Amino acid sequence: MPAELTSLVAELETSISRVVLGKSEVVRKCLITLLAGEHLLLEDVPGVGKTLVGKALARSLDGEFCRLQFTPDLLPSDIVGSNVFNNKTHEFVFHRGPIFANIVIADEINRTSPRTQSALLEAMSDNQVSVDGVTHDLPTPFMVIATQNPFEFEGTYPLPESQLDRFLMRISMGYPDRTAERQILETHRRGEPVAELSPVLLCEQIKQLQDAVREIDMNDSVHEYLLDIIEATRDTDDLQVGASTRAAISLYRAAQSFAMIEGRDFVVPDDVKQLAVSVLAHRVIPKGYLHAGQREAVETIVGRIVDEVAVPT
Incomplete structure (x- = not known):
């Protein structure tokens, strides 16, 4: 792995960690998601720094940033934009919505209607939005960081x-x-520390890192280990629906990103094992009644499955 690429990742991680204190694992998984070109869901009680993570990442990049507060009355057009009639030209002109940014924070995404939630679906899967039959490409890089309680x-x-x-x-x-x-209390004494962050990476550099991630090698034994985990989620009696092929691809991409952050140009089995629960747990469906502690229960099930799969040596 070229030293300059590893150095860029380290700079970004250091910048975010200046304000997101005591959460090195969260910061690292946020970087893994960004380098994989994917999106992140932060789920926890209010006031623990979910939005802060997104703001710190956005301010560390020289790109466009948008924060969307999801409410029950939010419409899809409020996110993706709409066509507006121009009286001078007698034509409809597309006015871009706030989603046309590099980093989009979707606060309390579960407080808006399914129709509005679905407006994000095309954007997150294809990096584009369609309005009145016309497709509009989103900027690169593009990442959604959603939060919910x-x-x-x-x-x-x-x-x-x-x-x-x-x-x-x-x-x-x-x-x-x-x-x-205690450090958080001291750093917030004079204001919001995230406001003092300045960009350390350009969007072009993030694209360069994302392209380099795709070149990270995974040998046959690690390939088989990853597929063993995926297959084990489908064979267990504890899950009604196991991990999909898309989930396997996501775990593959996450492991590649993790290897880059660690300064390697190849994936090791431990990369896959460490990320399996975070990547797979929200994609499987457990058997039985879905109760309030579903997340913890499913993560425990997936964690046990991962531990039972033999690690290649």
């Missing part, structure tokens, strides 16, 4: 499986430890 049910619309499948990973922030929380 898993314990809020009144007035919410749970994301369907097809929408969840568009997120590379679903991760939880968790509370910081006492030392990190």
Whole structure:
């Protein structure tokens, strides 16, 4: 792996970690998602820094940034844009919506209607939007960081499986430890630290990194190990629906990104194992009643499946 590429990733990780304190694993998984060219779902209670992660990433890149607050009355046109009639030219002109940005933070994505949620589906899967039969390409790089509160049910619309499948990973922030929380209090004494961040990478450099990720090698034994995990989710009695082929591709891409961050030009089995739960747990469906603790229960099931699959040596 060229040293200059590894250095670029390290600069970005350092920049985000300046304000996202005590959450090195969250920062790293955010970078993995960006380098894979995919999208991230942050799920946790309010006030633990979900939006802060997205803002820190956006301010560390020299690109366009947009924050969308999802509400029950938000319309698809409020996101993707609409055609507006121009009285002077007597023609309809497309006015781009806020989704035409490099980093889009979708706050409380489960508080808007399914119709509006689906407006993100084409954007997240194909990096384009269609309005009145005309397709408009989104900028590159393009990443959606969505947040939601898993314990809020009144007035919410749970994301369907097809929408969840568009997120590379679903991760939880968790509370910081006492030392990190004290640092947070001290850094917020004079204001919002994220406002002091400045870009460390250009969008062209991110595209260069994403292209380099696709060149990361995975040998046959690691290929088979990844497929063993995918197949095990389909054979277990604990899951009604196992991981799909798209899930396998996502795990492949995530492992490649992780290898780059680690400064390697090849994937090792531990890359796959460490990321399997975050990549697969939100894409499978457990048997039985879906209760409030579904995320933790499914993650436990997937974690056990991964542990039971033999690791190649």
